[in-house]
Amino acid sequence: MTRPAVVLVLIAASAGLAGDKPAEKARTFEGKVVALASLLKADGVEQDNDASAGLALQCDKGEVYPLVKNDGSRMFFLDKSLQSRTVRLTGRLTAGSMLDVTAARSVVKGKEHVLYYWCDNCALAYSQPGVCLCCGGKVKLVEAEAKPGAAKLELLLPKDE
Ligand SMILES: [Zn+2]
Numbered sequence: 001m002t003r004p005a006v007v008l009v010l011i012a013a014s015a016g017l018a019g020d021k022p023a024e025k026a027r028t029f030e031g032k033v034v035a036l037a038s039l040l041k042a043d044g045v046e047q048d049n050d051a052s053a054g055l056a057l058q059c060d061k062g063e064v065y066p067l068v069k070n071d072g073s074r075m076f077f078l079d080k081s082l083q084s085r086t087v088r089l090t091g092r093l094t095a096g097s098m099l100d101v102t103a104a105r106s107v108v109k110g111k112e113h114v115l116y117y118w119c120d121n122c123a124l125a126y127s128q129p130g131v132c133l134c135c136g137g138k139v140k141l142v143e144a145e146a147k148p149g150a151a152k153l154e155l156l157l158p159k160d161e
Contacts, residue, residue, distance in 0.1 A: 026102060028090045031059035033076045033083045036066060053077075057089055057099055065099040072101035075115065075128045079141060088112060105146060112146040116155055130158025 117139040119132035
């Protein structure tokens with residue numbers, strides 16, 4: 001008599017899912033990635049020297065979304081050249097107003113560009129700055145105009161510098 005028990009568990013699981021509040025949908029936000037510390041400073045708020053070096057997306061209309069630091073946003077933490085310039089971040093708002101980034105593009109002269117890192121020697125694409133897994137060379141930022149229908153690049157995770 002194990003079967004009825006399994007069915008009951010399944011019903012309970014699906015009832016639980018239906019009862020949860022629906023996850024926030026992914027949206028695209030345009031703005032600039034800036035250090036949270038600079039926003040606090042601009043507001044005259046002091047914070048401890050050992051406070052975490054967080055980043056936030058500051059949108060043109062003034063909304064500020066602190067970034068969750070993970071695969072989707074890590075390039076902004078590692079590459080300061082990507083900060084303080086217009087980007088479009090796609091992601092979901094979580095924990096109130098934090099942005100969980102799933103895709104990042106830059107905007108250059110009004111045109112959307114894909115961002116990735118590249119090793120010339122090995123022709124390998126990476127999701128963040130670092131050292132090529134194959135030749136050990138430093139990978140460099142590539143900004144290429146986004147083409148509709150272009151194949152999505154498979155991005156590797158480089159070694160730490
Ligand atoms: Zn390489």
